[in-house]
Amino acid sequence: MITALVLAWLHGAALAAPDAAPLVEALSEELDRALTLSLPGGPSPYHVRYHLHAVEQVTAEAAFGALREVHATPRHSLGVEVRVGSPAFDNTGFGGWRNGFTAGHLGVDPTPHAVRLVAWRLTDAAYKDAVEQYARKRAQASLPPDHPGDYTLTGPVVADDGAGPPVADRAFVEALAVAVSAAFLDHPGLDLGEVHVGHEVGEAWVLDTEGTRVRRPVAETSVRAVAHVVAPDGQRLTDERLWTVRDPARLDVHALKAEAAAMAADLVALAGAPAFDGEYVGPVLFEDAAAAALFRRLLLPQLEGTPPEIPFDSFLGEIGGAKEGGRLHRRVLPPGWRVVDDPTADPEHPGSFRHDVEGTPARAVVAVEDGIVRDLFTSRVPRRDGIGSNGHARAALGGRAVGGSSLTTVMAPRVRSERALRRRALALAADYGLDHVLVVRRLQHPALRWLGDPAGYHEDVEGLPPPVAVVRLYRDGREEVLRGARFAHVDRWVLRDLVAAGESVTVDHLAPWNGDETGLGPTEGVPCRLTVPTVLVGELEVLPDRSDPGAVPRLPPPTRSTEVRP
């Protein structure tokens, strides 16, 4: 059935992509007017930027082979950034809300006039907010004498990176979600088994008062399968799979379904496994997706180069500034390790781009050489060390752009075979008096642990999230799977304790738009890719996860064969 639907998509079931050119012209007129905004005694705008998103979106949710929700709509949105004062000191880089950045919807089929109206309203509000934020910042912030400034004017950038392909048919997306979720039909004892599909194509424009006019393609299809199971002692176990592609025709539905089914089967089996007990201090081998998660959580934040916001001392306490910025010349990995991020490396990946959200041409960054930070992912916010933007700015509409990763490769100086790596791990474990070494293959996605819970969807993690399972690997090759473990006392120093590396794995993830680990839906975020080696960490502390166990279902789950129809 899916094959037929794929063919339908390929052969003309697509809708026309929205034509944004007339809207861009209308926005250009409002940009000209924006520079004339003024308030008595207030600073004038020196830079205004619009982001226009003209996309077709189709989203679908399914559970156990049945559709729960599907939406298909053209969607036009406008992001507005108003900077007042001067590049040396403006309203940005200071915590709080209503800071001069905002966003709004332009609707389904906006006319140039309708777009101008929305731009007029949003720009007016953003300018007033910017003037207030500028005053708050001036009143509160004490900047050091070597403050590098708040923004970098670069002159106009004009480029056309093209638009995305035609949108896929709604029925295709719907059928994709249903088909993959059917993988859970054989496991009705799962507490939760659902699939989310997000498909978005179109174009995104960056326009500013310097004359920048950059068109960027939007083309992403992300599929996320999530399963939860409750162990007999009430412990809740979760796992997920994410596939993100630029061209949905590249998705092999049968393969996705098979992976989801395997995940469900593993999870159900894991629920019956013994709980991790005792304490473990010793080497840990990170294989498969766990290796990528290790670098994602502990390395990438150290390479983000946009300086953090100065905290705003509000009546709610300090807002902003909690995150530490990346630093040059810091050792983050052992000698010999190298990290490269190149947004242009694979045009077929949805995380690839030629210009970032500020219109800056993207370029490859050798962020780490010989284990030491040599460059950072930067935006146009100046840094004291003088690194300018290297085209890595990312932002949600209405949010502050910050430098982030895209397609990242982590390279070890020496790669061992899987067998050799395990041998090394066991030898290291023996130094700790252990007859086994712990292996982790997947970490739980912190946001998805809460999917389907009243607590809502949020992603908030320090250190490393708990592993889905830990495996005790013995010298004779025997493996013992355990559930319910967590890492203790993990920080960025763990990466300086990488003892050995093995074969590479490539894993996609969706990074939060705003750099914070909060507020994302299952298929929302910036598509990113990490290629990393399997790694052996010299020492980690692993403890039982004694978080409050949930209730064990009292009723037996339904079975697939139960016939209840009249």
Place this chain on the structure above:
Amino acid sequence: MTVLVTWWIGLATAAEPGLDALLAAELQRAMTAWEASGDPDDVPHHVAVAVTDREGVRLAASAGALTERTTGRRRWLDVDLRLGTPELDSTHPLRGMSAFDDDTRVEVRVPWAGDGTDLALRHALWRELDRAWRDARERLVLVRVDQAVRVEEEDPAPDFEPRGAGVIDRREVPALAIDVDAWADTLREVSTVLDASPVVVQAEARLDASREVVTYVDSEGARLVHGRVLLRVSVGAEAVADDGDRVTVHRAVDARTSDGLPDAAGLRALAREVVAEVEALRRAPRATPYTGPVLLSGKAAAVFFHEVLGHRAEGHRNKSEDEGKTFLDHLGRPVLPPFVDVVDDPTLERLDDVDLRGWYAYDDEGVPAEPAVLVEKGVFRGFLTSRSPLAAFPRSNGHGRRSPGHPPVARMGNTLVRVTDPVDDGRLRAMLLDEVRAQGLSYGYVVEEIDGGFTLTGRVVPNAFNVRASRTVRVWADGRPDELVRGIDLVGTPLVAFRSLVAGGRQVEVFNGTCGAESGWVPVSAAAPPLLFRRLEFQLKEKASDRPPLLLKPGHDGDGTAEAP
């Protein structure tokens, strides 16, 4: 706090053959498992399962362009499970700190299409039945402890009204017949009328249409399939006054079939009215706090009664010891003048030529809707009841309502105020001016339009109401022309306000809206004739403080550089 608004958002349904049988079979499977334990506390004395299926269309246009075009469907599952006995069960209100440990249910969305729908539904039902049972088991312990630790309760009524054999009724719900493309064109065109004014900063013309089908089964054997279609077109506009006040005008027409909605010409006329009114309101002076005679239009009077009387006549509020119970002690005693009757009748589909949003066939506890007399000849006669009885009202009158994700409680449907001795409009105005003069005032007020309102019914907070006046006119005693004002809302407390009702008019008007309270958002209607009060109070409405837009509105900006006037 409860809130009444004129707008709502809905998605929403379709009947599905056999769905009630599926729900009933799963319910039976669960009951069998619970009964097998041998512990009476494990066996619910009543369980109800409902699937609410909504399909909907939402269209909106602004400045000649479509801003929303959504067609969708959603389905929710609700389980209401009671452990214990009908006299004292797990839903019994808790007092003290335990009161904060209440129902943990959330909206549960369930699938509606695909080969796996049966299993997916049964899986969701399994999870929800299990969750509800575990919650109830825990709560039953707290309820019993509460009885042992605390003093005797004010209300000795049982927690539930068993009904014996459940009703079986499967109804066809009309299809949602909306020509989406035609409506999109109409709304685009109408929105250009709203946009034509240079002072309108934001405006919208919209259509919200939904079809809802509820499939309900319970452990008493009830099998119900019923529902309704709700349609609404509305136009609204916003302007900013020189003092920063954001003034809005909104008009809506509700119907149950598209024939009942205005055509393009009618909507254009409505849009022109809205524009004229928002322009006038922007220029109107802000009024100041006032107490004195007030004449409420039919719509305003309808909302007034919804807030002041209706919410306080909701049965469950007269069981909880946190509530003010304003009218409980007034049963059989006058609370209004003898020319006033009030009834809540969800069985009415129309009133004169107006479709009522508060119509329904069965409530959310499977009870057929029936009229409930609240006030008769000014005497308070009764309450709106669900299956959670009051001591003097042991049976439900079919007012147990909720939106998905909430336990049902007694709510209004169509609240109708009738005046048995009406006076003509001209006479009402003359009586208003007489009162103004008699009280030594220079003016009185007429509230012509309202946006909605809210009321507080608890004990800690003031037992007060706020009727959100959107069009208020100052009427001068010395004969000066009437003067439109802005920035004030009608406030007060119920018993005092009712005491000052003087007279009612003839022309009944209907307010269609959506009411929000502890059991969620439910469609309601209220109808009343104009009512004259000897003394009511206005307080200042909140006001924004941003300057009006600094640049002229696009399309009205000449060379684009001029300052706004």
